[in-house]
Amino acid sequence: MVRATTVDNVTVIVTESLSKRYPRVTALDRLSVDITPGVTGLVGANGAGKSTLIKILLGLSPATEGRAAVLGLDVATEGAAIRSLVGYMPEHDCLPPDVSATEFVVHMARMSGLPPAAARERTADTLRHVGLYEERYRAMGGYSTGMKQRVKLAQALVHDPKLVLLDEPTNGLDPAGRDEMLGLIRRVHSDFGISVLVTSHLLGELERISDHVVVIDGGKLLRSSSTSDFTQATASLAVEVTDTDRHPHGTDALRVALTALGVSVQGEGPGSGGANIGHILLVEMDGEATYDLIRDAVAELGLGLVRMEQRRHRIAEVFSTDDATDDATDDDSDVLETAGATGSRPKKGGSRDAA
Amino acid sequence: MQPDTVPAPVPAPASPEAQRSADVIHNIGYRHYDGPRLGRGYARVSLFSQSLRGAYGLGRSAKSKVLPMLLFAAMCAPALIIVAVAIGTKMTKLPMQYMQYTIFLQMVIALFVAAQAPQSVSRDLRFKTTPLYFSRPIERIDYVAAKFAAMTAALFILTAVPLVILYVGGLLAKFGFASQTAGFGKGIVAALLLSLLLAGIGMVIAAITPRRGFGVAAIIAVIAISYGAVSAVQGVAYSQGNFDAEGWFGLFSPISLLDGAQSWWLGATVSNPGNYGPPNAFAGIVYLLVLLAVIAGCFGLLMRRYRKVGLS
Numbered sequence: 151m152v153r154a155t156t157v158d159n160v161t162v163i164v165t166e167s168l169s170k171r172y173p174r175v176t177a178l179d180r181l182s183v184d185i186t187p188g189v190t191g192l193v194g195a196n197g198a199g200k201s202t203l204i205k206i207l208l209g210l211s212p213a214t215e216g217r218a219a220v221l222g223l224d225v226a227t228e229g230a231a232i233r234s235l236v237g238y239m240p241e242h243d244c245l246p247p248d249v250s251a252t253e254f255v256v257h258m259a260r261m262s263g264l265p266p267a268a269a270r271e272r273t274a275d276t277l278r279h280v281g282l283y284e285e286r287y288r289a290m291g292g293y294s295t296g297m298k299q300r301v302k303l304a305q306a307l308v309h310d311p312k313l314v315l316l317d318e319p320t321n322g323l324d325p326a327g328r329d330e331m332l333g334l335i336r337r338v339h340s341d342f343g344i345s346v347l348v349t350s351h352l353l354g355e356l357e358r359i360s361d362h363v364v365v366i367d368g369g370k371l372l373r374s375s376s377t378s379d380f381t382q383a384t385a386s387l388a389v390e391v392t393d394t395d396r397h398p399h400g401t402d403a404l405r406v407a408l409t410a411l412g413v414s415v416q417g418e419g420p421g422s423g424g425a426n427i428g429h430i431l432l433v434e435m436d437g438e439a440t441y442d443l444i445r446d447a448v449a450e451l452g453l454g455l456v457r458m459e460q461r462r463h464r465i466a467e468v469f470s471t472d473d474a475t476d477d478a479t480d481d482d483s484d485v486l487e488t489a490g491a492t493g494s495r496p497k498k499g500g501s502r503d504a505a
Numbered sequence: 506m507q508p509d510t511v512p513a514p515v516p517a518p519a520s521p522e523a524q525r526s527a528d529v530i531h532n533i534g535y536r537h538y539d540g541p542r543l544g545r546g547y548a549r550v551s552l553f554s555q556s557l558r559g560a561y562g563l564g565r566s567a568k569s570k571v572l573p574m575l576l577f578a579a580m581c582a583p584a585l586i587i588v589a590v591a592i593g594t595k596m597t598k599l600p601m602q603y604m605q606y607t608i609f610l611q612m613v614i615a616l617f618v619a620a621q622a623p624q625s626v627s628r629d630l631r632f633k634t635t636p637l638y639f640s641r642p643i644e645r646i647d648y649v650a651a652k653f654a655a656m657t658a659a660l661f662i663l664t665a666v667p668l669v670i671l672y673v674g675g676l677l678a679k680f681g682f683a684s685q686t687a688g689f690g691k692g693i694v695a696a697l698l699l700s701l702l703l704a705g706i707g708m709v710i711a712a713i714t715p716r717r718g719f720g721v722a723a724i725i726a727v728i729a730i731s732y733g734a735v736s737a738v739q740g741v742a743y744s745q746g747n748f749d750a751e752g753w754f755g756l757f758s759p760i761s762l763l764d765g766a767q768s769w770w771l772g773a774t775v776s777n778p779g780n781y782g783p784p785n786a787f788a789g790i791v792y793l794l795v796l797l798a799v800i801a802g803c804f805g806l807l808m809r810r811y812r813k814v815g816l817s
Contacts, residue, residue, distance in 0.1 A: 248566050248569065261638060263548060
């Protein structure tokens with residue numbers, strides 16, 4: 151049974167054993183999640199099933215099996231009602247270049263059923279809230295990527311939905327634009343009181359703004375937990391030490407020493423590349439004490455400590471702790487690497503400021 | 506514009522109370538919408554009027570108004586000239602039937618369809634705006650019906666306004682109220698059929714390709730070139746004295762199909778060598794049925810086309 155609401159009457163999205171199979175691919179595989187109000191990050195590689203899930207949630211694509219409810223409405227039978235209460239921001243470009251943002255958003259507001267006067271008023275309000283001022287009277291063809299993303303967000307918010315589904319809203323933005331967009335998304339919930347489901351292939355950026363993170367891969371649920379659990383569980387320390395005469399394999403010596411102290415230690419995972427393979431230990435964080443433990447162990451062995459830095463697990467490791475028997479995700483999980491480096495990985499485009 | 510974008514200009518010696526109340530007024534933050542949410546019917550009408558305006562470039566850049574307005578002028582100018590001549594030279598009736606007028610100016614109509622049908626449909630596909638429509642409460646049929654109706658209305662305005670000019674001219678020249686009204690009425694019915702037919706054909710072709718150029722070329726080919734080919738074959742049949750065959754060949758291009766249907770149903774004079782339309786009542790019914798089937802078929806094909814579009 152799909153629970154329309156939990157006991158606390160707060161559930162926004164519920165799916166139960168939701169599957170979508172196409173003749174040749176399985177886009178969603180028995181996905182069961184329960185999403186509560188707030189900002190929820192949906193993380194997965196390209197092709198993980200994020201967009202398929204959004205289509206099903208909007209009632210536009212029937213699930214092969216399983217059920218889902220959005221705001222207490224069944225996606226299979228009440229699609230139109232759901233779509234009047236939900237806003238959707240697509241991943242791709244969707245703005246005609248020869249109309250102004252105002253005209254476009256007014257039109258979209260009317261498509262959502264707002265009477266003409268209300269559509270104009272809400273459009274002015276919403277464009278201002280997303281940070282578009284005088285530019286809104288200009289044709290959108292001349293907008294920068296950041297401005298286009300704001301208009302796309304505005305058209306999803308203009309009819310004052312209860313929930314917005316944002317598909318890769320940071321795509322194509324430079325680091326500064328990314329931060330602004332993430333801040334805006336956070337405000338959609340904190341200031342506007344609208345729940346958000348936001349997708350990304352980068353866990354790192356969603357961790358910063360989400361109350362809850364759902365990770366899917368290959369259509370399967372990898373993990374669904376609140377952000378604090380998530381980062382705690384996934385944080386680890388990368389430790390690199392020098393070799394000495396006494397310990398020709400300093401790394402191994404440290405591994406033995408730490409294991410003896412009851413700390414969980416792994417070598418650097420395969421696929422990390424570089425000359426350091428076998429020289430880096432990943433030590434699971436167990437609070438602040440772990441730093442002291444490592445420092446003391448290194449000092450006791452007389453090794454040189456080259457580096458000790460916080461690092462997050464790859465999604466594959468998150469996955470293997472949950473279900474070690476399934477190897478379906480190992481190949482493409484590198485895409486999901488979530489170190490701090492993700493923040494400074496600009497995608498195509500960037501902020502071409504319109505003249 | 507909401508006043509809260511402007512920081513409250515506080516008069517220098519304002520009391521604290523006045524200052525605070527000004528802040529309250531100006532800093533309203535996000536407001537929820539509690540007003541009515543009108544349904545699919547309203548959205549359909551909004552999309553219809555937006556698309557109809559768009560077909561004449563209204564609400565879009567000045568550049569996109571040029572072509573439709575020029576074509577509209579080209580449609581009306583001959584009617585004005587005819588009326589002026591008819592009144593000035595003491596004719597006893599208009600030099601052509603109302604129904605023939607649209608056939609004579611078919612090239613202008615074809616150009617209008619070729620330019621504006623892709624404008625209406627391909628744009629949404631090309632710029633991927635369709636997902637935004639389908640993520641709203643409207644259904645596929647609302648979108649298709651609104652777009653189809655808007656294109657039909659745009660074409661109907663294009664074809665009916667010159668007829669109105671002719672009618673007013675005919676009345677001013679006192680050519681006889683009854684005959685003019687009957688001819689005008691038939692002309693309006695034929696104009697509506699033509700608008701439905703060409704809108705359907707133009708939209709189906711335009712919906713296949715997001716590339717506007719292909720759409721324009723393909724629509725010109727289907728409407729104008731097929732008419733040329735049919736006329737050529739009819740010319741051959743006429744010169745060989747095969748008038749029945751000439752009458753039947755009209756089925757194979759949109760304009761000659763309408764021409765044949767209106768000649769049998771409404772008594773128009775067919776615009777081909779020797780004026781041979783459908784040779785008998787059976788042929789006339791076939792013409793009319795084919796015409797209606799093509800219109801319905803185009804609507805069906807459009808519905809099918811958008812089944813796949815969805816959100817992708």
